[in-house]
Amino acid sequence: MQDIKVAVDAVVFGYKEETLFLLCIKQKFGPMADSWVLPGGLVQDDEPLKDAVKRELREETNVELEYMDQLYTFGDDIKRDPRGRVIAVAYLGLVDPKRLELKADTDALDAQWFPIDALPSLGYDHELIFEKGLERLRAKIHYEPIGFDLLEEEFFFSEMEGLYRTITGRAFDRRNFRKKILSFGFLEDLGTFRREGMGRPANKFRFIEDKYNELLAEGFHFELKFA
Amino acid sequence: MQDIKVAVDAVVFGYKEETLFLLCIKQKFGPMADSWVLPGGLVQDDEPLKDAVKRELREETNVELEYMDQLYTFGDDIKRDPRGRVIAVAYLGLVDPKRLELKADTDALDAQWFPIDALPSLGYDHELIFEKGLERLRAKIHYEPIGFDLLEEEFFFSEMEGLYRTITGRAFDRRNFRKKILSFGFLEDLGTFRREGMGRPANKFRFIEDKYNELLAEGFHFELKFA
DNA sequence: AGGTTTTATGTATATTAGACGTAAAATAAT
């Protein structure tokens, strides 16, 4: 008779002011009580995996995410959980943190965004899971338009630029970047807006998902390189 | 108390003469006895996931694969297994079928390669898993040099061409394809060999993994497009 | 009014992708 437990964990990234954040909770119960860990927990017998992550995320952080991507299943290390054999199916989520009201809910002592270069030490093997999530994010940014999930619905081009610079860690030419993105044709130009501070006013843009899907159907292939 | 079982399944592709093959077994026991399914089975309590797939593959088909890639974890459909809640961690493997001696081993009635466009109907949700594997294979062929796992150690360029034509389903220019691949610099030219049948004798080539890894370290990025 | 900052747009050049031409080395046909 098999005795293996199945858990789900969420690697949720947020972006704000040139910084990437990871969503963490302080655990209330169990062997890692008072440690920071990724949101997550055991799957219920009659619950699809993807519903389980969403539920845990809601219960522990009050964050609602309509869509998360399956990231990786961690099950090679027999002792990754001190309580016994547990495999974890990890999911990757992206949000603009301004859209969400964070609060430690029923199942957690605290919930907080940490800048990824100033993380607390994480319990279990969750640093490994985080690393895998970051790696995936950095890969995906090149071939899927996921950046828009991390920005506000309406954004200035320089904000998008900053996001890509932050995630890739590379400097690139603003003008060529803008030209490239606009050439895709899935951004709507919302016209000029005053910005706080100095400089010429800038145009805001919005990602048109329908247009993107239409392009995909025509064989379009999103791709960005940052030499 | 959670009651979920954990299984592993293997999507193993082989290539021969312009055809892609899928490795299947005829199940001996259980609700799917006498059905064709993917090799796989329940994970043992003290067994890493990756060891479990390799073990099942060996026990059921006599196939030894040193490396398999995690593909996807199937756990959203509560009733994917009629015996109860089972989630399956699927792995993707690639081999040159000529290198392996196939035989139904202890745990299977039969083991066989099927051309992917002439598959028997598969038990459980294994057609779904196969589809996911095929999709991943077709994606990977564009950005990782996985083709060489499916070819013999030493191969003619036209064989590689046929493989890429088969997997992508597209015609492309032989001359430009060859030029592109050779420009990468990870193939060793083994000189000219007589071929059976007509035509000018051709050079054999070999994939130099060390050279490829060296290139990766220098920032090289494998990429092929088939417009 | 002149300097600074940020945005908007354009152009010239280098690099790469794609289309295509032809010769060489083997077998097959007459």
Add this chain to the structure above:
DNA sequence: ATTATTTTACGTCTAATATACATAAAACCT
């Protein structure tokens, strides 16, 4: 044995794309 046919090998020209770089416009600051 000479000529076609098949397959490979190698090269060239052109179009498309990426990269580097120039300049003007619109705001704020002094």
